[in-house]
Amino acid sequence: MTEAADAITRVHREEWARVVATLARRLGDLDVAEEMAAEAFAIAVERWPRDGVPPNPGAWLTTTANRRAIDRLRRESRRDDKEQEARMLYDDVPAEPLGVIDDDRLRLVFTCCHPALAPEARVALTLRMVGGLTVPEIARAFLVPEATLGQRITRAKAKIKAARIPYRVPAAEDLPARVSGVLAVLYLVFNEGYLASDPDQDPVRSDLTGEAIRLTRLVHALLPYDGEVAGLLALMLLTEARRPARLSADGELVVLAEQDRGAWDPALVAEGQALVRERLAAVAAGQGRPGRYQILAAINAVHTSARDIRDTDWGQVVALYDQLVRVDPSPIVALNRAVAVAELDGPEVALALVDRLDLAGYHAFHVTRADLLRRLGRSADARAAYDSALALAGNSAEVAHLTRRRDQLAPAAGTDHQPPAT
Amino acid sequence: MTRYLMAVYGPAERNEFGTYASQEEMDEAMAATGAFNESLRERGHWVFADGLGPVSNATVVDGQGSAPVVTDGPYLESKEYLGGFWIIEAPDLDVALALAAEGSRACRGKVEVRPFEAP
Numbered sequence: 124m125t126e127a128a129d130a131i132t133r134v135h136r137e138e139w140a141r142v143v144a145t146l147a148r149r150l151g152d153l154d155v156a157e158e159m160a161a162e163a164f165a166i167a168v169e170r171w172p173r174d175g176v177p178p179n180p181g182a183w184l185t186t187t188a189n190r191r192a193i194d195r196l197r198r199e200s201r202r203d204d205k206e207q208e209a210r211m212l213y214d215d216v217p218a219e220p221l222g223v224i225d226d227d228r229l230r231l232v233f234t235c236c237h238p239a240l241a242p243e244a245r246v247a248l249t250l251r252m253v254g255g256l257t258v259p260e261i262a263r264a265f266l267v268p269e270a271t272l273g274q275r276i277t278r279a280k281a282k283i284k285a286a287r288i289p290y291r292v293p294a295a296e297d298l299p300a301r302v303s304g305v306l307a308v309l310y311l312v313f314n315e316g317y318l319a320s321d322p323d324q325d326p327v328r329s330d331l332t333g334e335a336i337r338l339t340r341l342v343h344a345l346l347p348y349d350g351e352v353a354g355l356l357a358l359m360l361l362t363e364a365r366r367p368a369r370l371s372a373d374g375e376l377v378v379l380a381e382q383d384r385g386a387w388d389p390a391l392v393a394e395g396q397a398l399v400r401e402r403l404a405a406v407a408a409g410q411g412r413p414g415r416y417q418i419l420a421a422i423n424a425v426h427t428s429a430r431d432i433r434d435t436d437w438g439q440v441v442a443l444y445d446q447l448v449r450v451d452p453s454p455i456v457a458l459n460r461a462v463a464v465a466e467l468d469g470p471e472v473a474l475a476l477v478d479r480l481d482l483a484g485y486h487a488f489h490v491t492r493a494d495l496l497r498r499l500g501r502s503a504d505a506r507a508a509y510d511s512a513l514a515l516a517g518n519s520a521e522v523a524h525l526t527r528r529r530d531q532l533a534p535a536a537g538t539d540h541q542p543p544a545t
Numbered sequence: 546m547t548r549y550l551m552a553v554y555g556p557a558e559r560n561e562f563g564t565y566a567s568q569e570e571m572d573e574a575m576a577a578t579g580a581f582n583e584s585l586r587e588r589g590h591w592v593f594a595d596g597l598g599p600v601s602n603a604t605v606v607d608g609q610g611s612a613p614v615v616t617d618g619p620y621l622e623s624k625e626y627l628g629g630f631w632i633i634e635a636p637d638l639d640v641a642l643a644l645a646a647e648g649s650r651a652c653r654g655k656v657e658v659r660p661f662e663a664p
Contacts, residue, residue: 287636
């Protein structure tokens with residue numbers, strides 16, 4: 124019983140996307156593909172505990188879903204059902220190669236992340252169709268009412284069908300532009316897991332970071348020579364490796380400098396660093412220029428190489444940020460660069476850089492200013508900056524961290540200071 | 546094949562050069578659009594295309610009552626109006642979007658792509 128239940132959970136994770144993707148190709152309809160896949164899993168839940176888990180669960184599910192689809196076509200006897208039926212029955216081999224890589228799941232990823240869909244719909248659709256998450260699960264993760272999220276997915280599927288968003292991997296010349304949209308979706312899912320924005324949620328959502336890594340691994344397996352895909356995977360692994368050290372026992376966020384490095388996951392560090400080395404070698408061999416994710420991964424490789432914060436090679440971190448600024452000259456990158464500059468050239472130099480940025484609506488801007496002002500002994504200014512940061516922060520662990528930092532500041536020199544109660 | 550409307554929107558205000566800034570710009574856009582139309586025909590995407598006259602010449606008719614009611618002006622009051630359109634045939638949205646990008650460059654306007662209901 125438990126064995127079958129475990130098998131279903133495992134197979135659901137591993138095979139959902141494959142089953143949906145195979146059916147989507149055969150049916151040309153994501154909606155029906157998803158419904159049939161769900162039905163096949165429902166039948167498995169009923170039968171496997173009684174009959175045992177089949178030797179090839181993925182194939183069993185695909186065949187079952189396929190049969191349901193054919194039954195349904197026969198019942199509905201649509202005008203074109205004969206043709207559909209024939210395609211379903213005889214199409215056991217993949218169709219002619221339509222893109223650089225012929226894999227149903229990769230087509231599904233690109234369809235769900237098509238630029239003609241709204242970004243929030245891309246995230247929802249990818250998690251639903253490729254990740255196999257349920258609508259309530261995705262709604263909870265992204266703080267959207269279930270009905271809204273359901274509508275978003277329904278609308279996106281309707282547009283895919285009506286506007287004929289193709290179910291295919293883009294041609295080689297369009298691939299880099301389209302891959303970057305896919306990676307943006309995956310990174311968004313990861314970041315929401317790593318620093319959840321909802322004060323009522325767990326501050327770190329390992330379900331979401333895990334899902335993002337799983338999907339990025341899949342894309343990496345399907346596009347092994349894409350440097351940015353490898354870069355994003357490395358970035359996620361090296362970030363995820365630090366997760367065990369990121370929250371204190373009482374649920375407060377622990378910043379990088381204060382983390383117990385012995386608690387970092389050595390296997391994830393090793394895997395992420397190996398990917399970064401592979402990319403460095405490829406770039407050195409003239410295979411493309413490193414993009415945003417590869418540079419961010421390299422920065423994280425420097426951090427995870429230092430056994431102690433004092434051993435961090437800040438010169439290299441700043442040099443990598445200089446490189447990143449050239450690829451992505453956004454003020455947020457400049458802000459992160461300033462954090463590294465503070466370690467290399469001191470908080471005063473960094474504060475001058477930060478104060479030039481127009482980021483007053485961004486909470487990390489105030490966090491950075493608060494920290495630099497604190498280190499410069501400007502307590503009153505630091506306090507004001509912590510207050511601004513707290514007003515914009517949503518993550519409960521981060522709020523706890525910022526509150527403690529603010530309350531540790533030297534009392535203001537003014538008259539409003541209350542002596543602590545004794 | 547699916548039919549798509551590729552609609553070009555532009556400002557309600559028009560001058561002697563239509564929605565363009567100068568005679569030269571208008572001539573260039575017209576020539577580029579003509580060439581694009583020709584290539585749509587050659588590649589088998591063409592169904593129909595044309596530019597619309599100014600919105601000030603629009604008239605709305607409501608024939609639902611006992612006698613038709615005729616009103617001067619467009620149905621929607623807006624700052625930007627449909628200025629022209631293509632109707633094309635394409636196998637999927639990616640092809641339609643690529644054509645819309647070509648059309649947008651040719652006519653120097655933003656193009657809305659919308660599938661027709663019937664395939």
